[in-house]
Amino acid sequence: MDMSERKLQILQAIILNYLETAEPVGSRTISRRFLMDLSSATIRNEMSDLEEMGLIEQPHTSAGRIPSSKGYRLYVDQLMKRDTVDDQQVGILMNLLKDKTVQLDSLLREIGDLLATLTKYTTVVTMPQLKRSKLKHLQLMPLDEHSAILVLVTDGNIVRNHVIPLQHPMDSTSLYKISDVLNQELSGLSVAQMDLPLIQKIKRELNVDSEVMESLLDAISDTLQHADDGDVFTSGTTNILSFPEFSDIARARSLMEFLSQKDQMLHLISTEEKTSGPGLKIRIGTENQIEQLHDCSIVTANYRYGDRTIGTISVVGPMRMDYQKVVSALEGLMQDFPDLFFTGGGHNAITQEDTNGRET
Amino acid sequence: MDMSERKLQILQAIILNYLETAEPVGSRTISRRFLMDLSSATIRNEMSDLEEMGLIEQPHTSAGRIPSSKGYRLYVDQLMKRDTVDDQQVGILMNLLKDKTVQLDSLLREIGDLLATLTKYTTVVTMPQLKRSKLKHLQLMPLDEHSAILVLVTDGNIVRNHVIPLQHPMDSTSLYKISDVLNQELSGLSVAQMDLPLIQKIKRELNVDSEVMESLLDAISDTLQHADDGDVFTSGTTNILSFPEFSDIARARSLMEFLSQKDQMLHLISTEEKTSGPGLKIRIGTENQIEQLHDCSIVTANYRYGDRTIGTISVVGPMRMDYQKVVSALEGLMQDFPDLFFTGGGHNAITQEDTNGRET
DNA sequence: TGTTAGCACTCCTCTCGTTCGAGTGCTAAC
DNA sequence: GTTAGCACTCGAACGAGAGGAGTGCTAACA
Numbered sequence: 001m002d003m004s005e006r007k008l009q010i011l012q013a014i015i016l017n018y019l020e021t022a023e024p025v026g027s028r029t030i031s032r033r034f035l036m037d038l039s040s041a042t043i044r045n046e047m048s049d050l051e052e053m054g055l056i057e058q059p060h061t062s063a064g065r066i067p068s069s070k071g072y073r074l075y076v077d078q079l080m081k082r083d084t085v086d087d088q089q090v091g092i093l094m095n096l097l098k099d100k101t102v103q104l105d106s107l108l109r110e111i112g113d114l115l116a117t118l119t120k121y122t123t124v125v126t127m128p129q130l131k132r133s134k135l136k137h138l139q140l141m142p143l144d145e146h147s148a149i150l151v152l153v154t155d156g157n158i159v160r161n162h163v164i165p166l167q168h169p170m171d172s173t174s175l176y177k178i179s180d181v182l183n184q185e186l187s188g189l190s191v192a193q194m195d196l197p198l199i200q201k202i203k204r205e206l207n208v209d210s211e212v213m214e215s216l217l218d219a220i221s222d223t224l225q226h227a228d229d230g231d232v233f234t235s236g237t238t239n240i241l242s243f244p245e246f247s248d249i250a251r252a253r254s255l256m257e258f259l260s261q262k263d264q265m266l267h268l269i270s271t272e273e274k275t276s277g278p279g280l281k282i283r284i285g286t287e288n289q290i291e292q293l294h295d296c297s298i299v300t301a302n303y304r305y306g307d308r309t310i311g312t313i314s315v316v317g318p319m320r321m322d323y324q325k326v327v328s329a330l331e332g333l334m335q336d337f338p339d340l341f342f343t344g345g346g347h348n349a350i351t352q353e354d355t356n357g358r359e360t
Numbered sequence: 361m362d363m364s365e366r367k368l369q370i371l372q373a374i375i376l377n378y379l380e381t382a383e384p385v386g387s388r389t390i391s392r393r394f395l396m397d398l399s400s401a402t403i404r405n406e407m408s409d410l411e412e413m414g415l416i417e418q419p420h421t422s423a424g425r426i427p428s429s430k431g432y433r434l435y436v437d438q439l440m441k442r443d444t445v446d447d448q449q450v451g452i453l454m455n456l457l458k459d460k461t462v463q464l465d466s467l468l469r470e471i472g473d474l475l476a477t478l479t480k481y482t483t484v485v486t487m488p489q490l491k492r493s494k495l496k497h498l499q500l501m502p503l504d505e506h507s508a509i510l511v512l513v514t515d516g517n518i519v520r521n522h523v524i525p526l527q528h529p530m531d532s533t534s535l536y537k538i539s540d541v542l543n544q545e546l547s548g549l550s551v552a553q554m555d556l557p558l559i560q561k562i563k564r565e566l567n568v569d570s571e572v573m574e575s576l577l578d579a580i581s582d583t584l585q586h587a588d589d590g591d592v593f594t595s596g597t598t599n600i601l602s603f604p605e606f607s608d609i610a611r612a613r614s615l616m617e618f619l620s621q622k623d624q625m626l627h628l629i630s631t632e633e634k635t636s637g638p639g640l641k642i643r644i645g646t647e648n649q650i651e652q653l654h655d656c657s658i659v660t661a662n663y664r665y666g667d668r669t670i671g672t673i674s675v676v677g678p679m680r681m682d683y684q685k686v687v688s689a690l691e692g693l694m695q696d697f698p699d700l701f702f703t704g705g706g707h708n709a710i711t712q713e714d715t716n717g718r719e720t
Numbered sequence: 721t722g723t724t725a726g727c728a729c730t731c732c733t734c735t736c737g738t739t740c741g742a743g744t745g746c747t748a749a750c
Numbered sequence: 751g752t753t754a755g756c757a758c759t760c761g762a763a764c765g766a767g768a769g770g771a772g773t774g775c776t777a778a779c780a
Contacts, residue, residue: 026743039753044744062743062760103523137532139501143517151511151519157503159511159521163463172497176536183532238620241613249609253601260598386772399724404773422731422772 003053009035010046011055012079015067019320022244024064069285072297072319076282080324104128104156108303109233111313111333116236119326121317122259126269127231128310130160130224131192138183140164140175148175150220154191155305162223167215178216181206194224230270232262245295245318258292259316269300269312278302278342280330285319295319299326301333303340363413369395370406371415372439375427379680382604384424429645432657432679436642440684464488464516468663469593471673471693476596479686481677482619486629487591488670490520490584491552498543500524500535508535510580514551515665522583527575538576541566554584590630592622605655605678618652619676629660629672638662638702640690645679655679659686661693663700 013034017025027040027047035043047065050056055071058064067075105127112125133154141149143163148170151161185202186194199221203214237256246252258264268290281300288294293316300314313333315326334341373394377385387400387407395403407425410416415431418424427435465487472485493514501509503523508530511521545562546554559581563574597616606612618624628650641660648654653676660674673693675686694701 024743028743040743041745041753041755042751045752048745058744060760061745062741062758064743103521137501137503139499139511141497141499141511141513143497143513149513149517149519151499151501151521153501153503153509157509157523159509161463161511161519161521163517172540238613238616241609241616247609249601249607249612252609253598256598256601384772388772400772401724401726402722405723408774418773420731421774422729422770424772 004046006035006038007046007050008079010043011050011067011071012075014047014050014056014065015072015075015079018066019322022318022320024059024066026064029064067320069287069319072284072323073287076284076323080327082327103158104305105158108311108313109235112233112235115313115315115329115333116239118329119315119317119322120236120239120242121315121321121326122234122236122239124259124265124269124312124314124316125233125235126266126311127233128154128156128158128305129230130154130227132190132308132310133158133305134190135187135194137187138179140179140182142170142172142175145169148216150223152191155310160227162227164216164219164223166219168212170212170216178213182220191224191227194221196221196225230266232265232269234259234265243318245320254292255296258290269314280327282323282327297321297323299323299330301330301341304342309342364406366395366398367406367410368439370403371410371427371431372435374407374410374416374425375431375435375439378426379682382680384419384426386424389424427680429647429679432644432683433647436644436683440687442687463518464665465518468671468673469595472593472595475673475675475689475693476599478689479675479677479682480596480599480602481675481681481686482594482596482599484619484625484629484674484676485593485595486626486671487593488514488516488518488665489590490514490587492550492668492670493518493665494550495547495554497547498539500539500542502530502532502535505529508576510583512551515670520587522587524576524579524583526572526579528572530572530576538573542580551584551587554581556581556585590626592625592629594619594625603678605680614652615656618650629674640687642683642687657681657683659683659690661690661701664702669702 010030013030014025017029017033027043030043031038031040047056050071051058051065054068055074056065057068059066108125108127112123115123130152133156135152135154136157137153139151139153141151143149145166146169147166148164149161150164151159153159182202185205189198199217203217206213237259240246240256240259241252246255279301281302283293283298283300285297286294288296288298295318296316297319298314298316299321300312302309302312304310313330315321315330317326334343370390373390374385377389377393387403390403391398391400407416410431411418411425414428415434416425417428419426468485468487472483475483490512493516495512495514496517497513499511499513501511503509505526506529507526508524509521510524511519513519542562545565549558559577563577566573597619600606600616600619601612606615639661641662643653643658643660645657646654648656648658655678656676657679658674658676659681660672662669662672664670673690675681675690677686694703
C-alpha cells in the first residue's frame, strides 16, 4: 500500500489529538478539527488503511484509533517539525547556568531538574564514571590518626573524595609531598589506567622502601580500583503520576520503581550509549527492550568531554509524549552548551538503532 | 469517663487489626480474634465509649471503627511494647556499616536506604548543614587559570568542595601556602563563624597587601557565606504507592511531591528538631501542622556530632504505621551507633511537643 | 449492675441489566 | 474517489436491587 500525503496528515492529526487527550481518536474528530474538507467516512477508509500498515491501532472494536510505536516512529522520522528550537524558555534559563565556572556534575543535575520542569516528564542523567575520567589533580589531606582523605579532581572539574586508611599517622607535610609526586606521575591519565602495574612502577621509581609509604600506595590503588560509582540522577519522577496512562497505581508504581533502581537504569542507558551517534536518540514504546518501558518513550542525548562520550541525558515520558517539545528542549540545550555535546549531526541527527520492535 | 483496662485492650485490638487490614474494625472481629470471652455486644458498648472519648472514629454509620490521632497517641505513649529491640534484622545489617571509617554523609545515606527497606516506609534524612559544621581541614587546589577548588573537611569527615574564582592564575605551591595559613586560622571554627570581620582580621594579621591574595580571601569568604546546602535525602518514596490509603492517585501524588520538595521538608523537619529532646519524636496524623501530612505519621530521631544536634532521621508512613517496628528499628539504630545519637533518655524518651491536634 | 441475645436499621459494596453514545465497517448512491 | 446512511459493536455510565457488615437499642439474664 502506498503512502499518500493525506494519510500522513491523518496520522499526524491522530498523534496530535492523542497527545492532548490521551483518548482514542475517532474519524469524526479528525474531520471536524483537522481536515474539514473531508467527510468522516473518507477518513474512516484512510484510517482503515493506516491500521493495516500497522501505524495506528484500535484498543477495541468500537473505539477510535491510537498511534502505534511504528506510527510514532514514522512521525518522529518524517513528519515532526524540527525547526522551532529557540523560542523556547530553554535558552533563557540555560543562560543562567552557562556563565559560571561550574563543576560538571552539579551542572548536569541542574540541567536534569530544568528539563524535568520544562517538559513535565522525567529526566534521567547518568553521571560520568570515575573509571573513564581523566585525572586533573589529586590531593591527600589529613583526616585523623587512622585515615586520610584522597581528593580527586577529574575531567569537567568533578571532585570526588575517598577515605584512605593509614597504617600509621602521617602529618600534612608528608601527605602534601606524596600528593606532589603522585600528581606528577598520574595526572592526565584516566582512572582506569591507574592499575596495579602502574603503582608498582611508581614504587620502583620512587625507590619506596618505607612500609608506611608502601601501604599508603596500596590503599590508594585499591580505592581507585573499587570506586565505580556510575551514579544516576533522576528528576521529575512524580510527573509520572499525572499521566492518565498511569492512573492505574500498579503500573505507575512499577515504572517508578524501575526508574529509581539506579543500577538497572545505568545498565539500560549505558547500552544505549554505545550504539548511538552524535545526535539525539529516540526509543519509542516497544522499541525498548525492557518490559516496564513498553508504553514509554525515551529521548537520549549523549554528552561528552573532549571527544569522548562520557554520559547521557534522557527524557522519559509516556509513548504519547510531545516529541517535538522534548526534541526542541534537548536540541536547544545542545546548542547552548556546545562544549558538552557533539554538534556534528544537526537536523537529521536523530538516529535509531535497529527496528526490532514487536508491533503486530 | 474512666479508662478501664478492658477499654485499652479493645483500643489496642482495633489498632492492631487496622494496621493489618487498613479496613475499619467491627465489634465482631474483636470478639472473635482478640477477646473471645466477651460478646460483640459488650465490645460494642465499650467501643461506643472509646468513640466518645475521641480515641476511635467511624467513617460512616454502619462501618467499624478506626483509630484517631488521639487514639494512636495514647497507644504510642502507654500501650506499645518497647522492649523488643534487638531481635530485629537491624543489628546485623548495621554491623556491616559500623566498622568502616566512613564519611558521615554517606553513612547517613546508607542508613536512610536501610531504614526504608527495613520498614517499608519512606525515610527522610536531613544532611548536616555546612554553616553549623566545624572545620577540620581546608585545602585549595588548582583547577584552571580562572579558578581553584576549595575543599573543606568538616565534622564527621564530610567533604565539601566549591569552585573559587581567581583573578589571576596561581600555582599549586602558593595555593598550598595559603591553605596552610588558613588552616591555622580557621580550623576548629564553625563555618558560620567565618564571617567578614574574621576575614578582615586575618587580612590584617597576614599583612596582606597583594591584590591577588585579597580577592582570593574575599572569594572564599563569599563562598562560605552563601554555601547553605541544607540537603535532604529521601529513600523509599515509591513505597507510598503500595499503601491502600494512597490508592487514590491524587493523594499519593500530593504526598510524594511534598516529600520531594527539599526546601519544604527541610523547613518542616528543622522546626521539629529544635523542639525535641534526646529521644525519638513521634508526630501522628493531625498533630502535623502541614495539611499533606494529616494522614501520615512521622517518627524522628535527631543525630548529633559531639553534643550538638546537627540533623534528623525520619520515617514517614501512613498514620496506620507499625509504630512498634519503626521505633524498634530506630532505637536499634541508636544503640548501634552511640556516637551518632544522644542516648540519655532510654525507654521513656519518646516526646511530644504539644497536643494541638485537631481531632473532633 | 454488668453482660448478652435479638432485632431493626443504616449504609456501603457488588452485581446485573439497561441505556447511551461514540465509533466502526459496509453498501449504495453521487 | 467521496459521501450519506445504516446496522452493529462495545465500553462507560447509571440505577435498582441484593447482600452483608456493622451499629444502637432494648429487654432479659446472672
